[in-house]
Amino acid sequence: MPTDAEHTIFLKDYAPSPYVIEGVELEVDIVPETSTVRAWLNISPREGTAPGTPLVLNGEELKLGSIALDGAPLVLSAYEATPGSLTVFEPPLKRFVLETSVTIEPEKNTRLMGLYRSSGTWCTQCEPEGFRRITYFLDRPDNLAVYKVKMIADRALAPVLLANGNLIDSGDAGNGRHFATWEDPFPKPSYLFAMVAGDLGSIHDNFTTASGRQVALGIYCEHGKEDQCAYAMDSLKRAMLWDERRFGREYDLDVFNIVAVSDFNFGAMENKGLNIFNDKLVFARPETATDADFGSIERVIAHEYFHNWTGDRITCRDWFQLCLKEGLTVYRDQEFTMDERSRPVKRIEDVRLLRAAQFPEDGGPLAHPARPDHYKEINNFYTTTVYEKGAEIVRMLATLLGEAGFRKAMDLYFERHDGQATTIEAFIKVFEDASGVDLQHFQQWYLQAGTPKVKAEDQYDPATKTYRLKLRQKIDPTPGQPTKQPMVLPVKFGLIGPNGAPAEWSNVSGGDVRDDMIVLDKDAVELVFEGVANRPVPSLFRGFSAPVNLDINLTQDDQLFLARHDSDPFNRWQALQDVSMTLLTNAVRGRMWAEPAIDSLATAIGETIGLESLDNAFKANVLLLPSEADIARTIGENVDPTQIHEVRAAFIRALVGRLEGALRATYDRLASEDAYSPDQRQAGRRSLRNNALGLLVRGSSVGAELAARQYQSAGNMTDRFAALTPSVVMGVPGADALLEDFRVRFTADPLVYDKWLGLNAAPPEDGTIERIRTILADPSFPKNNPNRLRALVGSFAAGNAVQFARQDGTGFRFVAEFVADVDKRNPQVAARVLTAFRTWRNYEPKRRAEAEAALKSLRDSGGLSRNTADILGRTLDG
Numbered sequence: 079m080p081t082d083a084e085h086t087i088f089l090k091d092y093a094p095s096p097y098v099i100e101g102v103e104l105e106v107d108i109v110p111e112t113s114t115v116r117a118w119l120n121i122s123p124r125e126g127t128a129p130g131t132p133l134v135l136n137g138e139e140l141k142l143g144s145i146a147l148d149g150a151p152l153v154l155s156a157y158e159a160t161p162g163s164l165t166v167f168e169p170p171l172k173r174f175v176l177e178t179s180v181t182i183e184p185e186k187n188t189r190l191m192g193l194y195r196s197s198g199t200w201c202t203q204c205e206p207e208g209f210r211r212i213t214y215f216l217d218r219p220d221n222l223a224v225y226k227v228k229m230i231a232d233r234a235l236a237p238v239l240l241a242n243g244n245l246i247d248s249g250d251a252g253n254g255r256h257f258a259t260w261e262d263p264f265p266k267p268s269y270l271f272a273m274v275a276g277d278l279g280s281i282h283d284n285f286t287t288a289s290g291r292q293v294a295l296g297i298y299c300e301h302g303k304e305d306q307c308a309y310a311m312d313s314l315k316r317a318m319l320w321d322e323r324r325f326g327r328e329y330d331l332d333v334f335n336i337v338a339v340s341d342f343n344f345g346a347m348e349n350k351g352l353n354i355f356n357d358k359l360v361f362a363r364p365e366t367a368t369d370a371d372f373g374s375i376e377r378v379i380a381h382e383y384f385h386n387w388t389g390d391r392i393t394c395r396d397w398f399q400l401c402l403k404e405g406l407t408v409y410r411d412q413e414f415t416m417d418e419r420s421r422p423v424k425r426i427e428d429v430r431l432l433r434a435a436q437f438p439e440d441g442g443p444l445a446h447p448a449r450p451d452h453y454k455e456i457n458n459f460y461t462t463t464v465y466e467k468g469a470e471i472v473r474m475l476a477t478l479l480g481e482a483g484f485r486k487a488m489d490l491y492f493e494r495h496d497g498q499a500t501t502i503e504a505f506i507k508v509f510e511d512a513s514g515v516d517l518q519h520f521q522q523w524y525l526q527a528g529t530p531k532v533k534a535e536d537q538y539d540p541a542t543k544t545y546r547l548k549l550r551q552k553i554d555p556t557p558g559q560p561t562k563q564p565m566v567l568p569v570k571f572g573l574i575g576p577n578g579a580p581a582e583w584s585n586v587s588g589g590d591v592r593d594d595m596i597v598l599d600k601d602a603v604e605l606v607f608e609g610v611a612n613r614p615v616p617s618l619f620r621g622f623s624a625p626v627n628l629d630i631n632l633t634q635d636d637q638l639f640l641a642r643h644d645s646d647p648f649n650r651w652q653a654l655q656d657v658s659m660t661l662l663t664n665a666v667r668g669r670m671w672a673e674p675a676i677d678s679l680a681t682a683i684g685e686t687i688g689l690e691s692l693d694n695a696f697k698a699n700v701l702l703l704p705s706e707a708d709i710a711r712t713i714g715e716n717v718d719p720t721q722i723h724e725v726r727a728a729f730i731r732a733l734v735g736r737l738e739g740a741l742r743a744t745y746d747r748l749a750s751e752d753a754y755s756p757d758q759r760q761a762g763r764r765s766l767r768n769n770a771l772g773l774l775v776r777g778s779s780v781g782a783e784l785a786a787r788q789y790q791s792a793g794n795m796t797d798r799f800a801a802l803t804p805s806v807v808m809g810v811p812g813a814d815a816l817l818e819d820f821r822v823r824f825t826a827d828p829l830v831y832d833k834w835l836g837l838n839a840a841p842p843e844d845g846t847i848e849r850i851r852t853i854l855a856d857p858s859f860p861k862n863n864p865n866r867l868r869a870l871v872g873s874f875a876a877g878n879a880v881q882f883a884r885q886d887g888t889g890f891r892f893v894a895e896f897v898a899d900v901d902k903r904n905p906q907v908a909a910r911v912l913t914a915f916r917t918w919r920n921y922e923p924k925r926r927a928e929a930e931a932a933l934k935s936l937r938d939s940g941g942l943s944r945n946t947a948d949i950l951g952r953t954l955d956g
């Protein structure tokens with residue numbers, strides 16, 4: 079018998095359930111310690127269901143109190159109930175009502191799935207399989223039902239009672255209790271169910287849709303935090319308007335509520351009409367939130383709102399299709415930010431994230447297709463591959479079809495699949511039908527894991543005025559996929575002539591070239607451009623038009639030429655990154671940079687940050703040099719994080735030695751007395767100024783002093799935190815005092831406490847692990863709150879490579895022990911922290927051996943949750 083942890087679910091086994099639940103009525107009696115859930119399920123057999131087919135409902139940690147069918151109690155022999163399932167052996171072959179009553183214990187629910195209590199508030203999280211922790215149900219996304227829920231609770235403990243849809247009744251329930259009944263007219267899967275009961279404050283606003291519907295908007299939160307919800311409300315209204323204008327999508331209920339809770343496993347959740355948010359993605363005021371925090375709030379509020387169409391009205395047939403809603407909705411939130419802020423800057427930021435998080439996943443033991451074909455634990459598939467690579471796939475469709483073609487296909491998607499639970503195949507079919515383009519080969523993007531490597535080689539023949547460009551693609555094997563097919567790659571490109579203007583050509587042959595796009599769908603092509611007057615410099619994958627690793631042998635001079643002349647801002651930024659990366663990786667491999675190479679890079683960076691034509695946010699990205707993780711990933715094997723750290727630090731000192739004047743001038747020039755606003759213009763100014771400061775702290779003798787002054791005088795958290803961070807990470811004299819000042823001044827606010835925790839985990843110095851251990855051991859540390867755990871230990875494991883991957887193995891062992899401990903209470907948090915080991919095979923032999931030993935001892939400790947056992951097993955085997 080396979081144990082539970084070995085049980086694998088395969089896409090090929092998908093079958094509709096023999097019964098459908100079409101309507102649900104719930105009565106939830108909320109009482110501290112033990113709550114009771116009564117359910118009336120309106121059930122029909124699906125056509126073709128054979129007589130005697132049992133009805134099997136999912137459950138988890140449920141205790142059945144009573145059960146009746148069409149009003150008559152079931153005899154014991156007619157059903158079997160365990161905490162994990164309810165089977166009715168021979169249900170009638172006609173529509174019937176199954177009535178159950180179960181008890182649950184939300185106060186003991188530390189997994190934060192199903193109904194749980196967060197700082198006194200009862201709230202739910204049902205995606206992907208949490209509804210079964212509330213009542214027995216067909217807890218699968220293809221069962222669409224209409225829901226009505228009556229909640230009854232103590233008026234003092236829970237004056238606010240919310241659920242999906244519209245409030246249809248409320249009143250007194252006697253004994254100091256009251257009730258509210260909510261009804262959601264839109265059929266939905268159980269994972270979108272939500273309810274909240276608590277003593278909450280709120281802010282309210284309204285939005286009138288294009289067709290005149292008045293929507294009441296509410297944001298609910300802990301009392302006293304109402305004034306921190308304004309930016310979230312503003313973001314929501316902008317998102318609603320944008321979805322109407324850009325995609326023709328209107329909101330469809332009279333109410334849209336958001337609730338901020340302090341204990342949440344993820345960012346936020348798109349429950350129909352009642353989004354529930356991790357409070358760090360709602361609360362913001364200038365004194366405690368940074369520009370990046372404001373940006374995340376805007377993005378996630380929009381993301382969850384956009385799910386109303388891509389996720390709620392059109393949902394997934396099964397969990398293998400997760401990226402149908404997630405990839406598409408991330409694409410939509412990216413476009414929203416691009417339209418609201420700066421398109422090239424957002425693109426650069428998204429690509430940085432993709433490379434930092436998704437590429438390592440795709441190149442390691444946890445690699446999986448954007449649409450996986452098997453899983454053991456679906457919670458482990460809320461990954462950057464499903465989300466961010468999923469969005470890249472949609473972006474490539476938009477690139478291939480053009481803006482108008484893409485919009486036409488999206489219109490058809492909404493029209494054809496509204497109200498359905500559907501698949502990636504159906505999505506692709508819509509794009510084929512709308513455009514007439516065959517996308518069967520393109521579909522491989524959903525099916526094959528791994529990041530394609532593209533090698534580009536070129537040659538110019540001045541005698542024949544011919545330019546040849548050879549492109550080859552290859553994908554390395556990934557777990558379960560030893561051989562790969564070529565992908566369809568849209569390669570946006572330009573050829574740049576010696577004067578910096580586009581190079582003309584009279585004819586091109588050898589491949590599929592459409593204006594400024596090459597479509598590479600074979601292993602290799604060799605394009606021949608004729609009539610090219612001079613040797614051009616190629617600019618490939620403009621705007622990062624496909625998620626690949628490009629290997630192109632350009633000289634530093636060519637790269638700096640692109641940095642100055644490329645009309646594509648993304649590739650201008652990329653060119654400077656490439657110059658730095660080449661110098662850094664060579665140095666790590668023992669070939670130290672030549673001084674003139676640093677001179678010319680510094681000159682180009684100095685020039686770029688001096689240009690009036692570029693915006694500050696773009697220049698700020700230019701000052702963000704390749705990270706240690708970027709360097710480690712590019713090197714790929716025998717990684718020694720300490721050596722990488724030292725090389726990078728020396729590189730920054732060398733650059734800052736040459737750029738100090740320019741950085742200082744930038745810093746001084748961008749000082750401002752304006753009242754704080756999180757808008758793009760101000761945030762861009764601050765990010766450029768603060769990135770200049772960060773470099774000065776790392777590479778010049780004046781930096782520490784400048785940072786200390788900025789820390790003390792800052793009028794907002796962005797500037798204060800930007801001064802504090804490099805000071806603490808560099809361990810400059812006085813840094814400990816600043817960190818202590820920060821603790822005393824701010825950490826009563828839990829979200830700023832998280833920032834302090836993260837800073838404690840950041841220094842690459844010995845002693846960091848001890849510091850973390852001390853904080854964790856403090857009895858007042860909230861050891862069940864996901865945000866606190868992630869801020870302290872998650873950030874350490876994922877972000878402090880020098881200490882996590884210490885050669886003596888103490889970092890690995892510390893994280894493995896932490897995972898084993900947290901796993902007992904919250905498997906999702908534990909499993910996610912454990913993914914920091916995903917690159918363990920890339921370390922040099924000593925570290926690799928230590929990582930393996932730590933992982934094996936975690937495995938041998940036994941009793942791991944399915945979440946953690948799954949990540950661990952794949953990490954060790956893959």
Ligand code: 0A1
Pocket residue numbers: 203205206343344345346347348381382404460906
């Ligand atoms: N659908 C949400 C993500 C989410 C997934 C799981 C959760 O709980 C375990 C919570 C949220 C989104 O894409 O935002």
Ligand code: ZN
Pocket residue numbers: 381385403404407
């Ligand atoms: Zn989402």
